[in-house]
Amino acid sequence: MSTWNDFFWPLIVLKRMEMYTIPVALAALQGLGYVVPYGTLLLGATLGALPLAIGFLIFQRWFISGILAGALKG
Numbered sequence: 001m002s003t004w005n006d007f008f009w010p011l012i013v014l015k016r017m018e019m020y021t022i023p024v025a026l027a028a029l030q031g032l033g034y035v036v037p038y039g040t041l042l043l044g045a046t047l048g049a050l051p052l053a054i055g056f057l058i059f060q061r062w063f064i065s066g067i068l069a070g071a072l073k074g
Contacts (some may be wrong), residue, residue: 022048 010021020028028042030036056063 007023007027009068011024011027014024017025017028022044024046028057029040029044
């Protein structure tokens, strides 16, 4: 339910296309016509995920050490 609200709330509140979040913008691209531009959608999803992937690669050492520090030893 919260995932749906993460999509639906920006869809209701934001009126200008320049302020859309990435999932809302991708859904708006998909609903333009009968032909779905899969290449454009894939590019948008890739560009949306790219900052997260780069951030993980940069801070990977701290993510892994945090996960290992919180692991239970048995």
